[in-house]
Amino acid sequence: MLEVKNIVKYYGKHKAVDHLSFSVDAGEIFGLLGENGAGKTTTFRIIMGLLDATSGEVMLDGKPIDYSMTDHIGFVTEERSLLTKLTVKEQIIYYGILKGMDEDTIMVELEKWLKRFDIPDYMDRKIKELSKGNQQKIQFISAVIHHPKLLILDEPFSGLDPINVKMLKDAIYELQQEGCAIIFSSHQMEYIENFCQKLIILVKGKPVVDGYLKDIKKAYRKKTVLLRGEDLPFEKIEKIPGVISIKPIRDEYELKITDEQVAPKIFAAIKNSNVTKFDVTEPTLNEIFIEKVGNVHEK
Ligand code: ATP
Numbered sequence: 001m002l003e004v005k006n007i008v009k010y011y012g013k014h015k016a017v018d019h020l021s022f023s024v025d026a027g028e029i030f031g032l033l034g035e036n037g038a039g040k041t042t043t044f045r046i047i048m049g050l051l052d053a054t055s056g057e058v059m060l061d062g063k064p065i066d067y068s069m070t071d072h073i074g075f076v077t078e079e080r081s082l083l084t085k086l087t088v089k090e091q092i093i094y095y096g097i098l099k100g101m102d103e104d105t106i107m108v109e110l111e112k113w114l115k116r117f118d119i120p121d122y123m124d125r126k127i128k129e130l131s132k133g134n135q136q137k138i139q140f141i142s143a144v145i146h147h148p149k150l151l152i153l154d155e156p157f158s159g160l161d162p163i164n165v166k167m168l169k170d171a172i173y174e175l176q177q178e179g180c181a182i183i184f185s186s187h188q189m190e191y192i193e194n195f196c197q198k199l200i201i202l203v204k205g206k207p208v209v210d211g212y213l214k215d216i217k218k219a220y221r222k223k224t225v226l227l228r229g230e231d232l233p234f235e236k237i238e239k240i241p242g243v244i245s246i247k248p249i250r251d252e253y254e255l256k257i258t259d260e261q262v263a264p265k266i267f268a269a270i271k272n273s274n275v276t277k278f279d280v281t282e283p284t285l286n287e288i289f290i291e292k293v294g295n296v297h298e299k
Helices: 040-047 067-072 088-098 103-116 132-144 162-177 189-195 213-219 234-238 262-269 285-298
Strands: 002-011 014-024 029-034 055-060 073-076 150-154 181-185 198-203 206-212 223-230 243-249 252-257 274-281
Touching: 002 040, 014 029, 014 040, 014 055, 014 181, 014 198, 014 206, 029 040, 029 189, 040 150, 040 181, 067 073, 073 132, 088 103, 088 132, 103 132, 132 150, 132 162, 150 162, 162 181, 162 189, 181 189, 189 285, 198 213, 198 285, 206 213, 206 285, 213 285, 223 262, 234 243, 234 262, 252 262, 262 274
Parallel strands: 029 181, 029 198, 073 150, 150 181
Antiparallel strands: 002 014, 002 055, 198 206, 223 252, 223 274, 243 252
């Protein structure tokens, strides 16, 4: 479906994207992460044919991408781009026609989406009179009204309450089931963990983590041991080689360890205590992100 091949983008002398490659198949949700200024928006603009890469290429269904292919792409931008003086209907018709749809089809799709997002009677409301959450829904509808093959979602949940997040999440899953290829970007790692099978973390335009989430987690050696109990021998645990830190959290303790091999040694040290929980967990994406992005900062 989408193939990004070794793209590089310079703004003057500043390298914003540095040899970035990835692919997203139909029905796959791909995460593109990075700090502010890491090069995500630049990458999105290149994929959408709005900006030329300095080198490298982007292919959609085997063909080099250009502006004429944007009919197949939907985009929810971080900076919202609704025409606030228009009504919902006028706005969506405007976008639908830009994407090559006829008005009757647009109306059928719009009615379906408004019903689905629990705002069936909002057709003739002015965008500027809508709440932030409802504006966000309209923004989403404008990105998917034409059934894009590729959907780019940049912070799609910002400003939404949990009920609206759930509504939008379900809609995204449904588009995935229908075979839409989705690129998802967010600074909120829980969303990425929930959604993305594959991801890249960019630092200064360069991928520093790249692959399937489950493999990335497996390859990250540091683990966490969650421990609950009475009379835990912390003096002894602290001395075990490979125990990085011990932190009390509510009624339990979070122990960071250098790798899985350290866990049985902790287990042996506590066997005579009254232990009610001993759990070795995978790192969170947030931990991986902070370590990888932090490491590069230090160089
Ligand atoms: P954010 O999370 O803040 O949206 P981002 O990952 O989308 O950031 P980009 O907007 O792609 O990052 O910016 C990448 C780098 O390129 C930054 O250093 C930015 O200052 C620079 N940059 C972006 N657009 C331009 C431009 N038009 N001219 C010059 N430099 C630019």
